[in-house]
Amino acid sequence: MHKKKVLLFLAKAFETMEFSVFIDVLGWARNDYGHPIFVETCGFTNKVISTFNVPVLVDKTIDEINVNDYDVLAIPGGFGEFGFYEDAYNERFLELINEFNDKGKIIASVCSGAMPLGKSGVLKNRRGTTYHLENGNWQKKLSEFGVNVVNEPVVVDTNIITSYCPETAPKVAFELLKMLTTEEDMLKIKHDMGF
Template sequence: MKVLLLLAKGFETMEFSVFIDVFGWARNDYGMDVNVETCGFKKTVVSTFHVPIIADKTIAEISMNEYDALAIPGGFEEFGFYEEAFDERFLDIIRQFHGQGKPIATICVAALSLGKSGILAGRKATTYHLGDGHRQKQLAEFGVQVVNEPIVIDNNMITSYCPATAAGVAFRLLEVLTNTEQMRIVKEAMGF
């Protein structure tokens, strides 16, 4: 199985790395057939706080049929996250995964990309919840039933409301792609 880890510039490093680590432990320590491939608009994607990551592929190089699931970390507006996360090419990838019924996992404000793509209309989801609730209000404007809970699952979509939920989202996606027992083995081995 292969997960596409889709990166918009300004993505949050902690929300990115959790997918690499959880699926890495599953594959390397427990022989689970789960791989992660990173992807961005450019080969080098600069994250929040200016950490560059070299992506495995660019958006132009990917074929949706190669992947079993999509994962998207959130990011910071101040670092240009929404410039790419709201780009039509980014949104089209989301729509294609959704159209094929494949699991989609987002952390924090990455749910706003799902909302903007139109796939969350009438569905339950969550996004960043602190401060004045601005991001949850923004998500609701896309016709989403916003649920103020750490992780919300609606059919094939997993959304969450802040960086603290990152590991939980990665474990839920692992569970969807393998099974509950295998996910628990990895979770316990990682000390969660």
């Protein structure tokens, strides 16, 4: 089996629940089922502070990343009031998103993690979604980037997965697992994790 690498990008103020599902679902696939899927965390700094003030030490900083070393870019969402968009809308990160997309690699985002995808231009004239409550304000903002917003829990458009709230985080991780393995393998792991 071909080794696969996922780059899990942590912008400042990311949500821990949206980050941890990728670690756990892909960890189960690797540890219990022998799928060679490895996750590396990344941020602008060696230590990234999450939305609710939990610090996480990342494996690499953005300057150390070579897109060719990875198969997937995964992006948890976060809270603007704690500074999520300072990192998420940083030009260097938007360039990284475009590099992954230009090479046809998978990009998986949860909730507001879709906003930098919109801003980067990779979702222009494509289907996507983001946080759906608050009168759909975030979905309206996403549509301003030229995204065809779909009010569904998880939306897949070729290589890009987006979703609309924290509750969807495991759904995104399992959708990603399916893309990296098979539907049959994903369903087995999902079942064994109690979903």
